[in-house]
Amino acid sequence: MAAPAVALAVKAAIAAATDKRTWKVIAVIIAAALMPFILAILLLMSFLSGGAAHNNDAVNLAFHGGMISSDVPSEYRQHIEEMQDAFRQLDDAIAQLPIESGDGSLDSTRVKAVFYSLYFGADSLQEVDYDSFAGCFVKTEIRTRTVQNPDGTQTEQSYDAIAPLTDLNQVYKNIERLLGRAVTDDEKSNADEIYQHTFGESGTGPSDSSQILSTAGLISPIGSNWRALVTSEFGPRIDPINGKATVHTGIDLGIPTGTQVHAAKDGTVSKVAWDPDGYGNYLMIDHGGGLVTLYGHCSQIIAHVGQAVKAGDVVALSGNTGHSTGSHLHFEVRINGKAVNPRGYLP
Template sequence: MADPATIALAVKAAVAAATDKRTWKALGVIIAAILTPFILIIVMITSLLSGTTDHNNMAVQLSFHGGVISGQVPEDYRQYIEDMRSGFTELDAAIADITPMIEDGSLDPTQVKAVFYSLYFGVESLRGMDYRGIADCFVRYEKRTRTVTDADGNETEETYTVAVPIDSLPEIYANLESTLGREITYENKANASEIYYRALYGTGAPGEGDSFDQWSDWTPEQLADLFYDLPVGETGSEAVQIALDRLGDPYSQELRGSGDYTDCSYLVQSVYRQLGVKLPGTAAAQGKYCVDNGLTISKSDLAPGDLVFWSHKVNGRYLNITHVGIYAGDGMVVDASSSRGKVVYRSLFDADKQVLYARPYAEASKTASASGFVSPLGSGWRSMVTSEFGGRTDPVTGEWAGHDGIDLGAAKGTAIRAAKDGTVETVSYGTTGYGYHLTIDNGGGLVTLYGHCSEILVSEGQTVKAGDVIARVGSTGKSTGNHLHFEVRVNGTAKNPRNYLP
């Protein structure tokens, strides 16, 4: 196997002719182990994992554990590693300041550094970085009282501050978003997990499986309304039969697709491929595909052949999905189990970690209440969704909060169309909250709301038809960028717009 430094030099030479220096920096970041789930998939599929893993481990080991950096390593790549080392020294000092304030537990310095690495490896400079502020995001400060006895035996009460280490990754990331004033993406979180495992164990983080420690912060209420009324077909029963034919096949993420080896997502993909349904190659991507294409259902509607998705830990992928299985009916599921090492037929498990259900072979159909709806931003609206209905980390406050609609990202001035026939009920030119927004009474207790507009083109009392241009996309009010905030309310109760749009 080639020496890691030689690999780095070869890559440097390959891009030497590039006129844009940012191209080399981007490659350097990838070389340094900031691996997105997509990159991990490509690495696995092309069977290049072993060589790339050694190289990525080299970068992480040098940053986390020291050692001599080869003279053949390109200068800018060397500087990135040295910057990480300096940053880690500052983080160690910040953690040392906090540690005396901790009464129970401790901070995990590797976790703090892994998150820092995922956010800042490859930046031009770390000068001016608030290391203590970053470390503070991993603890919660509390005021407590205690009894103090002086030399004369007199007792008094005093108030003091305690640092409580935070176990909840969602809370940590929300703190970081608030402190840093930036979004922490799914990719950032996945990279941090990958780097953490490489720093501690020298291997990549497991992304799929059914044997992880459970993540206690998942709230299924976020997805309670994310379902459609879809027809049940014979394809589902056929999928179950094909899956049952693979009972006992060995489990392996690395060897999936060779011989009888499979993992959870490959089992689902291969079963449905035989039935003419093309699905992505990972459990998280399969879940996203089903959401984007209106193929999700409620748990109460599960039928043979439907997919069940679990989230057992934070992995930075879509909805933090870690596992998928094929529902077989009668409360049973067929899945490739990492904990049992093979394809099994068993009772539907971990009900509190089931986060999504889908019917991948069904054509999405609108419910009766959704008839007459059109998308306010056109047929490609699913690819525009930047924030879902339900709970989320508020992009302005950084705190967990409810979200009564969906956000659709689009350029300022993009035409917004009435989603359904109705009468304009209210028009408001606010500077907070929804900003410039309007509501349309669509009849039968149904009202649609269009928020953060840059311009409103209708007036109160005006009758509109589905598809009429009523406003333009903007970023007025409580907003961090140009988008349409779209709500559907039935008798005053917010409903998931995904259940109504075609």
């Protein structure tokens, strides 16, 4: 009796195996069982990927800050916060690079986009050498400058100059030497996409910055992408013309001659002057409460002394006048007559 029973069971199994409806039921059961695992994998991939499917919210939060949603998983939140901290350290490292004002600017957005593509979701950023990473984006050149001797004679002096690299391939070669591994094509593509996304989000024209106020109530005089255009920082530096140690009382923003310069805040134009050995064509705006801004090396001054201006009004055109090695805007912030770092007052 057992044999016929087994035979019937085998036939039933074969019939079930060849029944499409049975397989559909089995497929549904398997899919339902695996769905939580599939979703978890997809979620993790979207969180940690810096590539074509990178999470735009994570990129925006890392580059621009903002509140991280409470719905974000703790591990994902940690990755964003670590990247925000890394960007602050990269900003400090970039600020320390002694790039001369006539050499253009180091695109900090590009530096961060490459860093993001390489490190977002990394187990730890504790061992990252931020100074060396920023150094991958610049080159050292031997240059000469004329130095005035005490006896009135002049001497040609050689020195090492730091300038931004324009060849991205060389940048990646430098990074590969730093990391001790190859940078993959996917990582390069990811960096390009992140850069384009972030650059588009930040905007480049003065008009968009007029709606963005810093905590001090100032806007950028040249647009919201001003950080990527800084060619010389506030503080001690070697004068790019005479080679002497000096103190830079503002920041230099590398922009083409004729670029519109906007008032950083409502105020009254308190001074318009010509300083051939310093600021060149420049103007100053008194914003009240001891706050004054200065705009130097202009090709043309549009505002006049006593004129009331609003934040965003065009007050001058950028240039290369006075003590200058290239077209840029020298932007200065003074509090009660003392020059302070503009980075602390711009948005």
